[in-house]
Amino acid sequence: MAESWAGLGSAIASFLFLYAMVKDHIPFQLRQYFAHIIHKVISFANPYQQITIHEYNGDYMHRDKLYAATQAYLSAACSFRAHKLKAELGQESDKPSVTFDNYEEVTDTFRGVTVWWYASMRLPNSKTISFYSEDERKYYLLTFHKRDRKLVEGEYLNHILSEGRDVMTRRRQRKLFTNSPSRNWYGYKSSAWSHVAFEHPATFDTLAMDPKKKEEIIDDLVTFREGKEYYKKIGKAWKRGYLLYGPPGTGKSSMIAAIANFLEYDVYDLELTAVKTNTELRKIFIETTGKSIIVVEDIDCSLDLTGKRKEKKEKNDEEEDQKLPGKEETDDNTKLTLSGLLNFIDGLWSACGGERIIIFTTNHLEKLDPALIRRGRMDMHIEMSYCTFEAFKVLAQNYVGILEHDKFDTIRTLLCEVNMSPADVAEGLMLKKSRNADVGACLENLIKVIEAAKEAEAKKKAQEELAAKGNEESTEEESSVIS
Numbered sequence: 154m155a156e157s158w159a160g161l162g163s164a165i166a167s168f169l170f171l172y173a174m175v176k177d178h179i180p181f182q183l184r185q186y187f188a189h190i191i192h193k194v195i196s197f198a199n200p201y202q203q204i205t206i207h208e209y210n211g212d213y214m215h216r217d218k219l220y221a222a223t224q225a226y227l228s229a230a231c232s233f234r235a236h237k238l239k240a241e242l243g244q245e246s247d248k249p250s251v252t253f254d255n256y257e258e259v260t261d262t263f264r265g266v267t268v269w270w271y272a273s274m275r276l277p278n279s280k281t282i283s284f285y286s287e288d289e290r291k292y293y294l295l296t297f298h299k300r301d302r303k304l305v306e307g308e309y310l311n312h313i314l315s316e317g318r319d320v321m322t323r324r325r326q327r328k329l330f331t332n333s334p335s336r337n338w339y340g341y342k343s344s345a346w347s348h349v350a351f352e353h354p355a356t357f358d359t360l361a362m363d364p365k366k367k368e369e370i371i372d373d374l375v376t377f378r379e380g381k382e383y384y385k386k387i388g389k390a391w392k393r394g395y396l397l398y399g400p401p402g403t404g405k406s407s408m409i410a411a412i413a414n415f416l417e418y419d420v421y422d423l424e425l426t427a428v429k430t431n432t433e434l435r436k437i438f439i440e441t442t443g444k445s446i447i448v449v450e451d452i453d454c455s456l457d458l459t460g461k462r463k464e465k466k467e468k469n470d471e472e473e474d475q476k477l478p479g480k481e482e483t484d485d486n487t488k489l490t491l492s493g494l495l496n497f498i499d500g501l502w503s504a505c506g507g508e509r510i511i512i513f514t515t516n517h518l519e520k521l522d523p524a525l526i527r528r529g530r531m532d533m534h535i536e537m538s539y540c541t542f543e544a545f546k547v548l549a550q551n552y553v554g555i556l557e558h559d560k561f562d563t564i565r566t567l568l569c570e571v572n573m574s575p576a577d578v579a580e581g582l583m584l585k586k587s588r589n590a591d592v593g594a595c596l597e598n599l600i601k602v603i604e605a606a607k608e609a610e611a612k613k614k615a616q617e618e619l620a621a622k623g624n625e626e627s628t629e630e631e632s633s634v635i636s
């Protein structure tokens with residue numbers, strides 16, 4: 154067998170040598186014909202195949218998506234095997250990426266199969282004047298054995314695409330969107346959202362709350378992020394709703410930023426009062442992308458949705474006979490309604506895009522319509538409470554860098570006696586720190602702040618009791634006058 158391959162090889166080599174000698178004396182058509190035959194013979198003898206992935210395919214405005222994903226994948230998975238590397242900062246990225254340079258080759262292994270990647274570029278024709286630089290002619294050459302073609306075409310390229318996209322998502326500059334329309338340079342509306350870079354520093358480490366509750370939330374987020382297949386299996390859209398409720402300054406907005414930083418998602422801050430109709434809400438929603446958090450802050454103040462659904466339904470039942478067919482649909486499309494919002498959260502449209510988190514925040518849980526926050530819509534209800542001693546310890550570590558101190562016992566007792574928001578406690582710790590005071594002085598200042606709050610609370614309570622007593626006496630007097 155080996156002998157017959159060697160024989161074939163030497164025959165091809167002799168043929169190529171002869172052809173090179175005489176090719177200039179052969180007419181053009183015949184030369185073309187021979188070139189075709191030679192190509193066929195070489196392909197027959199060569200056990201390897203190649204796939205080229207060009208950066209641009211005819212359309213010079215849009216980079217090929219597979220090329221971009223391949224570049225990201227190779228920079229993360231294979232570039233450490235190369236000798237010549239190059240670093241660059243992509244358009245949408247905020248982290249430099251290092252990938253192997255042109256004319257370098259690296260290997261990759263997928264399911265036990267080895268493939269070769271070669272980065273190259275076609276030099277521009279110097280006789281033509283081109284608007285585009287030579288960079289626009291870059292390409293990757295993927296070489297593999299013929300027997301692995303099915304695996305490479307079917308699974309390997311898909312693997313490159315999804316892994317590469319993940320790398321790009323992790324590297325991208327995350328954005329904070331708000332629903333005020335952005336305009337292009339002609340002045341036309343180009344998107345329902347405008348954005349700035351999202352750079353909030355809050356993380357779960359800096360968030361002061363009960364450690365057990367924090368752990369529970371992190372576990373829930375991880376389960377969600379890794380749940381693509383699970384959601385598909387159970388036939389549910391890949392999204393999750395969180396309701397954050399609690400008094401002002403307890404960390405609801407900080408929690409949203411911490412979640413966004415943890416999951417590396419974009420944030421869409423939806424200002425519902427700026428949305429006029431259900432149709433507009435749907436349009437806005439369609440323009441959001443996956444791997445994002447849609448936030449509606451202070452949902453109780455955003456819309457007059459509280460408890461109105463039931464009343465409306467009863468009223469509708471009474472007016473059923475007088476109503477013209479199709480009237481309700483017209484109403485729903487000319488204004489924003491609770492049913493429009495519910496549809497936004499879990500109607501059919503909510504499934505487009507996938508991997509989305511919806512967060513509502515409120516200071517007044519009791520004001521919300523139960524339909525809006527029922528499990529399934531808002532899957533997890535998270536109470537952000539006044540500062541507990543456990544939460545204080547996180548703040549103390551972050552603000553003054555201590556885990557223990559003599560004054561902690563006093564602070565523990567005081568925090569049990571008075572309702573202080575973490576925002577107020579943080580302020581108490583910051584005050585002296587800004588004047589370069591030592592840790593003891595910082596804690597002393599905090600104790601004073603808590604004591605003052607305790608006194609104010611006691612005073613307020615006494616005043617309320619006095620007012621209530623006054624009211625009782627006046628009603629008693631009135632009733633005795635009447636009798």
Ligand SMILES: Nc1ncnc2c1ncn2[C@@H]1O[C@H](COP(=O)(O)OP(=O)(O)OP(=O)(O)O)[C@@H](O)[C@H]1O
Pocket residue numbers: 359360361362399400401402403404405406407408516537574575576577579
């Ligand atoms: N739980 C917390 N952990 C760490 N810092 C906190 C916490 N709560 C509040 N803070 C601090 O107080 C500031 C205000 O908090 P935040 O805006 O998150 O409160 P909120 O609950 O959203 O208030 P509001 O209901 O008024 O919107 C934050 O910038 C943060 O520094």
Ligand SMILES: [Mg+2]
Pocket residue numbers: 405406407450
């Ligand atoms: Mg807030």
